[in-house]
Amino acid sequence: MDYKKIKEREAKWSEATLNKVLKRFPERKETFKTSFGEGIKSIYSPLDVESEDFLSDVGYPGEYPYTRGVQPTMYRGKLWTMRQYAGFGDAEESNKRYRYLLSQGQTGLSIAFDLPTQIGYDSDDEMSEGEVGKVGVAIDSLKDMETLFYNIPLDKVSTSMTINSTAAILLSMYMAVAEMQGVSPDKLKGTIQNDILKEYIARGTYIFPPKSSMRIITNIFEYCAEKLPGFNTISISGYHIREAGANAVQEIAFTLADGIAYVNAAIQAGLDPNVFGKRLSFFFNSHNNFLEEISKFRAARRIWAKIMKEKFNVTDKKAQMLRFHTQTGGSTLTAQQPMNNIVRVAYQALAAVFGGTQSLHTNSYDEALGLPTEESVTIALRTQQLIAYETGVSEVVDPFAGSYYVENLTNRIENEVNKYIDKIENIGGMVKAIEEGFPQKEIGEAAYRYQKDVEKGEQIIIGLNKFKSEDEAKNEVLKINEEVENKQVEKLKKLRKERNNDAVNENLSKLDEAASSGENLMPFIFSCVKSYATVGEISNVLRRNFGEYNESIIS
Amino acid sequence: MLKNNFLEVAKKISVIENNHSKAKEIIDGLPEKSYFVVGITGSPGVGKSSLTNIIAMKFLEKGKTAVLAIDPSSPFTGGAFLGDRIRMKDSASKGVFIRSLASRGSVGGLNPSIYDTVEFLGRSGFEYIILETVGTGQAETDIKNIADVIVLVLSPGNGDEIQSMKAGIMEIGDIYVVNKMDLPGAKSLYAKVKSILELSNKNNEVLLTGMAYKETIYDLFDKINIELGKKTHRNSVKNKREINRLLNVVLKEINDNCLNCESLEIIYKFIREDLNEGKKS
Amino acid sequence: MPIKVLVAKPGLDGHDRGAKVVAMALRDAGMEVIYTGLRQTPSSIADAALQEDVDIIGLSILSGAHNRLCKKVLDAMKERNIENKPVFLGGIIPEEDYENLKSMGIVDIFGPGTSLELIAKRIKEIVKK
Numbered sequence: 001m002d003y004k005k006i007k008e009r010e011a012k013w014s015e016a017t018l019n020k021v022l023k024r025f026p027e028r029k030e031t032f033k034t035s036f037g038e039g040i041k042s043i044y045s046p047l048d049v050e051s052e053d054f055l056s057d058v059g060y061p062g063e064y065p066y067t068r069g070v071q072p073t074m075y076r077g078k079l080w081t082m083r084q085y086a087g088f089g090d091a092e093e094s095n096k097r098y099r100y101l102l103s104q105g106q107t108g109l110s111i112a113f114d115l116p117t118q119i120g121y122d123s124d125d126e127m128s129e130g131e132v133g134k135v136g137v138a139i140d141s142l143k144d145m146e147t148l149f150y151n152i153p154l155d156k157v158s159t160s161m162t163i164n165s166t167a168a169i170l171l172s173m174y175m176a177v178a179e180m181q182g183v184s185p186d187k188l189k190g191t192i193q194n195d196i197l198k199e200y201i202a203r204g205t206y207i208f209p210p211k212s213s214m215r216i217i218t219n220i221f222e223y224c225a226e227k228l229p230g231f232n233t234i235s236i237s238g239y240h241i242r243e244a245g246a247n248a249v250q251e252i253a254f255t256l257a258d259g260i261a262y263v264n265a266a267i268q269a270g271l272d273p274n275v276f277g278k279r280l281s282f283f284f285n286s287h288n289n290f291l292e293e294i295s296k297f298r299a300a301r302r303i304w305a306k307i308m309k310e311k312f313n314v315t316d317k318k319a320q321m322l323r324f325h326t327q328t329g330g331s332t333l334t335a336q337q338p339m340n341n342i343v344r345v346a347y348q349a350l351a352a353v354f355g356g357t358q359s360l361h362t363n364s365y366d367e368a369l370g371l372p373t374e375e376s377v378t379i380a381l382r383t384q385q386l387i388a389y390e391t392g393v394s395e396v397v398d399p400f401a402g403s404y405y406v407e408n409l410t411n412r413i414e415n416e417v418n419k420y421i422d423k424i425e426n427i428g429g430m431v432k433a434i435e436e437g438f439p440q441k442e443i444g445e446a447a448y449r450y451q452k453d454v455e456k457g458e459q460i461i462i463g464l465n466k467f468k469s470e471d472e473a474k475n476e477v478l479k480i481n482e483e484v485e486n487k488q489v490e491k492l493k494k495l496r497k498e499r500n501n502d503a504v505n506e507n508l509s510k511l512d513e514a515a516s517s518g519e520n521l522m523p524f525i526f527s528c529v530k531s532y533a534t535v536g537e538i539s540n541v542l543r544r545n546f547g548e549y550n551e552s553i554i555s
Numbered sequence: 556m557l558k559n560n561f562l563e564v565a566k567k568i569s570v571i572e573n574n575h576s577k578a579k580e581i582i583d584g585l586p587e588k589s590y591f592v593v594g595i596t597g598s599p600g601v602g603k604s605s606l607t608n609i610i611a612m613k614f615l616e617k618g619k620t621a622v623l624a625i626d627p628s629s630p631f632t633g634g635a636f637l638g639d640r641i642r643m644k645d646s647a648s649k650g651v652f653i654r655s656l657a658s659r660g661s662v663g664g665l666n667p668s669i670y671d672t673v674e675f676l677g678r679s680g681f682e683y684i685i686l687e688t689v690g691t692g693q694a695e696t697d698i699k700n701i702a703d704v705i706v707l708v709l710s711p712g713n714g715d716e717i718q719s720m721k722a723g724i725m726e727i728g729d730i731y732v733v734n735k736m737d738l739p740g741a742k743s744l745y746a747k748v749k750s751i752l753e754l755s756n757k758n759n760e761v762l763l764t765g766m767a768y769k770e771t772i773y774d775l776f777d778k779i780n781i782e783l784g785k786k787t788h789r790n791s792v793k794n795k796r797e798i799n800r801l802l803n804v805v806l807k808e809i810n811d812n813c814l815n816c817e818s819l820e821i822i823y824k825f826i827r828e829d830l831n832e833g834k835k836s
Numbered sequence: 837m838p839i840k841v842l843v844a845k846p847g848l849d850g851h852d853r854g855a856k857v858v859a860m861a862l863r864d865a866g867m868e869v870i871y872t873g874l875r876q877t878p879s880s881i882a883d884a885a886l887q888e889d890v891d892i893i894g895l896s897i898l899s900g901a902h903n904r905l906c907k908k909v910l911d912a913m914k915e916r917n918i919e920n921k922p923v924f925l926g927g928i929i930p931e932e933d934y935e936n937l938k939s940m941g942i943v944d945i946f947g948p949g950t951s952l953e954l955i956a957k958r959i960k961e962i963v964k965k
Binding site: 561562565566568569572573628629633634635636637638640641644652653654655657659 | 883
C-alpha cells in the first residue's frame with residue numbers, strides 16, 4: 001500500500017472537503033471519546049493501522065495470536081453456548097427453572113447461589129438473616145445439591161457455577177451428586193468461577209485473606225487437573241469489575257492481571273502451564289459501546305496469547321487461547337422505561353457475538369427492578385436465538401477484521417491494557433496491588449466520573465437523562481417467598497439430627513489439621529461434604545485457620 | 556451496648572466540636588482524671604487503621620479505650636470521606652469507642668477542637684485515647700502537643716517515605732514502625748530508618764510489623780506501654796496538653812469578642828512554638 | 837457545620853459501587869461521610885451511628901434483603917435510643933415494598949437512576965427539619 005499517497009490524499013480531504021463542511025456545520029460535540037477517555041477521529045484509514053502487520057497481529061482464526069477467534073470455523077461449526085444464569089429460592093424451585101430452561105433450548109446450566117452460600121454461612125447463621133434464597137439458590141448441604149440436580153443427568157449438561165470463596169465445597173458437592181448418579185468425574189463438564197481476586201476488587205464475596213484464598217485455588221487446580229479433566233477450574237472474571245464502574249481497558253487489564261497471578265500461583269504449586277492453561281476460562285462484560293466492545297474482545301484474546309507465549313513460555317496452542325463467557329452489562333439496564341433494556345441487551349449480545357464469545361448470558365429487561373420473571377428470562381434467551389438464527393452474523397468469522405477503526409481500536413486497547421499490566425507488575429503483582437487498594441481505587445474513581453458524566457448529560461442514557469417519560473408503568477417482579485429461610489432452617493435442624501455427627505466431626509477435624517499442615521484441602525473437603533457437613537461448618541473450620549479479610553479502601 | 560455512656564459521650568463530642576463556649580462548660584463540669592494519649596501517625600495507606608484496631612483491643616483489656624480517627628477535610632467543599640472504621644470492626648465490636656473526625660477549619664491540622672475533645676474523653680473515664688492521624692504540617696505540631704507517645708508508621712513502596720523524612724516528620728516519633736514487613740523493601744526501609752536515627756544520635760525503637768504476624772503488633776503494644784511508663788516525660792506532655800488546651804479556649808473566646816484577631820493569632824503561635832522548643836531541649 | 841452522614845452496607849451484599857459513588861458525591865457536596873464498608877451487621881451500623889453522632893444514615897441494599905435488614909437496623913437504633921436519626925435507603929427496591937419500608941420509618945428511598953444531586957438535596961432537606 002502506498003501510504004505516502006494516502007497521507008497526501010487524506011490531508012487534502014481534510015483541508016478541502018472536511019473543514020469546509022465543519023465551518024458551516026460543526027459536529028454535535030466538541031470531542032468524541034472512548035470509554036477510557038481517548039479521542040475518536042471522524043474517520044479511520046489505512047494510515048491508522050499502518051503499524052499493524054496482518055499476518056502477525058490479525059492473522060487467521062484458530063491460530064496465534066487468536067485475534068480473530070479461537071476456532072477456525074467459529075459459529076459456522078458450532079454456535080456459542082446459550083447459558084442463562086439462574087437460581088433463586090430453594091433447590092426445588094431452582095431445579096424446576098433449570099429443567100424449564102433446558103426444555104426451551106438452553107444448552108448449559110448456570111447456577112446462581114445465594115449470598116450465605118457464597119460467603120460460607122449456613123441458612124440459620126445470624127449473618128444470613130434476610131439473605132437466604134434471595135440472589136440465588138440456598139445450598140446448605142449435599143442434601144440441597146441432590147435436590148438441585150434432581151432428574152438432570154450430569155454427564156449430559158455442562159454446568160457453570162458462580163461460586164468463589166466456597167468453590168471447593170460446592171464443587172465437591174457436585175462431584176458427590178455425580179457419584180450418586182453413577183457418572184464418573186472425568187465425564188463432568190462445566191466451570192466454577194473460583195476467581196477470588198476479583199471478589200476483593202469488585203464483587204465482595206471474599207472470606208479469607210488473599211494468601212489463603214490463593215492456596216485454596218491452587219489446591220483446586222491441582223486436584224482437578226487429575227480428577228476432573230473436563231472442568232474449567234476457574235473463570236477469570238472482568239464482568240464484575242466492569243459492573244463496579246471500570247472502563248473497557250480497566251476491565252481487560254485487571255482481569256488479565258488476575259490471570260497472571262493465578263498462572264504464577266499454579267506454577268509455584270508445581271503445575272505445568274501448558275496443561276492447566278487449557279482449563280483457564282474468562283468471563284467478560286458486554287457494554288453499550290458496540291464497536292469498542294468488539295475491539296475489546298479481540299484485543300483481550302491477543303494480549304492473553306502473547307502473555308502465555310512470551311511470559312510463561314507456553315507452547316500448547318489450547319493453553320494460549322483465551323476462551324470466554326460473556327454477560328451483557330447489568331449496570332446498563334435502567335429502571336426507567338424497562339422495555340428499552342430488551343434493545344440494549346440485543347446490541348450488547350451482538351457485540352459479544354462479533355467479539356467471538358464461547359458462551360453468552362443475556363440479561364432480562366426487568367433486572368433493575370428486581371429478580372427476573374419467567375417471561376423476561378424467556379425474551380432474553382430468545383434474543384440470543386434471534387441473533388444466532390435470523391441475523392446471519394453467525395455465518396462468517398470475525399467480519400470486523402480489516403475495519404480500519406476496529407483494528408485501530410483493538411491496537412489502542414492492547415497498548416492501554418499493557419500499560420496497566422506493567423504498572424501492576426511494578427507494584428509487585430495483583431495480590432499486592434489489591435492489598436494496596438490500587439485497582440479498587442481506579443475503579444471507584446472511574447465509576448464516580450461516569451456517574452458525573454451521566455448527570456451532566458455528557459453520557460446519554462435513554463429514558464434516564466434524555467427522552468424521559470412521565471408516567472411509568474408498574475412492572476411485575478419475581479417475589480421470593482420469605483418462607484424459604486424458615487424452610488432451610490428447618491431442613492438444617494433435621495439434617496443435624498439425622499446425619500452421623502461423629503463422622504462429621506471427625507472429617508471436620510481432619511480438615512482442620514490439613515488446613516494447618518498445608519496439605520491439599522480438596523480430598524478433605526470432599527469427605528466432609530459426603531458426610532453431610534454443611535457449607536457453614538466447613539467454612540468455619542477454614543475461617544479459624546485462615547482468618548477473615550477486611551476490605552482495603554484508601555480515601 | 557447500653558452498658559456504657561457512649562451515647563452521652565458521642566453527643567457531647569458534637570457539642571464540643573461545634574460550640575466552644577459550651578465545650579468549656581462541659582469540661583469544667585467534669586472532674587480531672589488521669590489518662591494516656593497515644594498518637595499513631597503516618598501517610599495514607601501505610602496501615603495505621605489496622606494497627607490501631609489491634610492496639611486498641613489490647614488497651615481495652617487494661618481499661619476504657621477510645622480512638623479518634625482524624626482525616627482531612629476538603630479545603631474547597633468542607634466535606635470529608637472518613638473510612639477508618641472499615642478496618643476497626645473488631646475493636647468496635649469489642650467495645651472500643653471510635654469517633655471519626657474531619658480536620659475541619661484547621662488546614663492540615665487535626666481538628667480545632669481536638670484538645671478539648673481529648674480532655675473531655677479523659678474526664679469521661681477513658682483511660683486510653685488513641686489518635687490516628689496523617690501527621691504532616693500543623694497536625695505534626697498538634698499531635699506533639701497532645702500525645703504522650705507518638706508511633707510513626709511507615710511502609711515500603713509507599714513512595715512518600717523519603718518525603719516524610721525530608722519534611723522532618725521523622726523527628727516526631729517516639730517509636731518507629733515499618734509496617735507490611737512482608738512486602739519487598741521492608742527490610743531496607745527498616746535499615747534506612749535506623750541509620751537516619753543513628754545519624755541524629757537518637758536511639759528510638761524501630762519495629763517491623765505485619766498484620767499476619769500478630770506477635771509483632773503485641774510487641775509494639777508492649778513498647779508503647781514502656782514509653783507510657785516513663786513518668787518525667789509524661790508529666791511534661793500532660794502540662795503542655797493542658798496549656799495548649801487552655802490557650803485554645805482563651806484564643807477562641809477572644810476571637811468571639813474581637814473583630815481583628817490577627818495579632819492574637821500570631822502571639823498564640825509564638826507561645827505554641829516556645830512550648831515545642833521546650834520539649835526539644 | 838457540615839452534615840454528618842453514615843453510609844453503610846448491611847447484610848452480605850457486595851455491590852458497593854452505588855454506596856461508594858454516593859459517599860464520594862456527598863463528600864463533594866460538603867458533607868462529612870463516614871463509610872463503614874461491606875457486611876455490616878445491624879448492630880454495628882447502629883453503634884457507628886451512635887458513636888459518630890451522625891445527622892443521617894444511608895443504607896444500600898441490592899440483594900433483596902431490604903425488608904428484613906431495614907427493620908433490624910431500625911430496631912438496633914431504637915435499642916440504643918437513637919431512633920430519632922433519619923434513615924434513607926438506596927438500591928434495587930421493588931416499588932411494592934416502598935410503603936412497608938416507609939411505615940417502618942425509612943424516610944426516603946432512592947432507586948437506580950436517582951441523581952446524586954437529588955440525593956444530596958434531599959439529605960439537606962431532611963436534616964434541616
